[in-house]
Amino acid sequence: MxxxxxxxxxxxxxxxxxxxxxxxxxxxxxxxxxxxxxxxxxxxxxxxxxxxxxxxxxxxxxxxxxxxxxxxxxxxxxxxxxxxxxxxxxxxxxxxxxxxxxxxxxxxxxxxxKLGSWNQRVYEVHKVDYKASNEPAIEQGYEVVKISDTFFDNNDGPIINIEFLHSKILEFWASPESFFGDGIGYCIVYKNEIVSVCFSGFVVGNVHCIGIETLEEHQGKKLAQKLAHSVVKDCLESNLVPYWDCMEVNKPSIAVAENIGFRNVFNYIGYYFLFE
Missing domain, CATH: 3.40.630 (Aminopeptidase)
Known part of the structure; x- marks a missing residue:
């Protein structure tokens, strides 16, 4: 049973x-x-x-x-x-x-x-593979910020959409304290608004599975790629292994990973069916 x-x-x-x-x-x-x-x-x-x-x-x-x-x-x-x-x-x-x-x-x-399926790809990057020279410049006005507990708390209230960051972290972590104890993260701020986030979604030992999201109106500006470099550099400097898991049809995500130096380590199939 x-x-x-x-x-x-x-x-x-x-x-x-x-x-x-x-x-x-x-x-x-x-x-x-x-x-x-x-x-x-x-x-x-x-x-x-x-x-x-x-x-x-x-x-x-x-x-x-x-x-x-x-x-x-x-x-x-x-x-x-x-x-x-x-x-x-x-x-x-x-x-x-x-x-x-x-x-x-x-x-x-x-x-x-009525079972459907999709293909998933898993990547890792190590120091020897990291392509630091591919880190892009981003437009003026966009600022990369490390996600600290002080930034997360937003006590002075400068970030107008701090709930976006809160919801993303708590989607993966039981509490902010759990994230700050085990995870790493960066975001990009534009006019006091968080427009892109990249952080450790899941962690096992020294391996960090990276989650990333950019608000639709700010996509196409290489923000995700810039943040991914920030997280990867932080991980590699601390002897951590960045891990990237994405759908095979998500070509932009794969392009970001491979441009940074991630290597495909294994693939798997996912299945789905709709609830009646």
Whole structure:
């Protein structure tokens, strides 16, 4: 029977996680980033899935050929997951395998649900690969600022949209304190408004998965590329490994990563179906 683990029991899943798979799963299991974990056996799990705290997918871990678990998945998703997902305004289920054997299982288990898929690419950059000379200049008036706790608090009120930064950080982190304890981040300010952010979304050991977003009206000005350089430089100076995870169809994101010197380390398939 599928059940949800208490956070204090997440450690029980360490042995069934593919260490060479997605960083996000390990970040949740290690308690660095928020998320929920559902397993076949709360005492000694062999199969399960992790619901990322930023609602960016359900990642399947462990034995992909566990018939008892697989046979219960559809009913559990309909009965438990979909009502919970709708509360946070999710309109589809995004399922991802922590290793390649899950692809066949996901395709079989959800074949009746009008299943779609996409390709995802994962990159890393190390000091030897970093292309510092490709850092772009940005237009006058745009200022790169490191995200400090003082800047985040905005006590003097100079930033008019500080809620944008708050919502982005808390999308990935349980609290600002958690982020400042483990993460790194920079933003670009224009006329007292944050127009682009780049920060550690998930962290495992010395590996930092980078999240990035630029307001639509300020896109096309190389702001994301400028910020990515800032975060990458900060990481490399501290012997941290920047990690970049993006959809294969997101050509601008891939271009930014490769221009900086990120190298493609592995790829995986994501699946989705809409809630009825």
């Amino acid at each position: 599928i059940s949800e683990l208490n956070k204090s029991d997440f450690y029980k899943c360490r042995g069934i996680v593919n260490e060479k798979g997605q960083l996000e799963i390990i970040a949740v299991i290690e308690g660095v980033n928020p998320g929920r974990v559902f397993v076949d056996d709360s005492v000694s799990p062999t199969s399960g899935f992790v619901w990322l705290g930023n609602n960016d997918g359900f990642l399947f871990i462990g034995n992909a050929e566990n018939e008892a678990f697989n046979n219960e998945l559809n009913n559990f998703i309909d009965r438990v997951i979909i009502p919970e997902a709708k509360k946070v305004r999710l309109n589809c289920f995004e399922g991802i395998g922590n290793h390649i054997k899950w692809n066949k299982t996901i395709e079989k288990v959800f074949e009746h649900r």
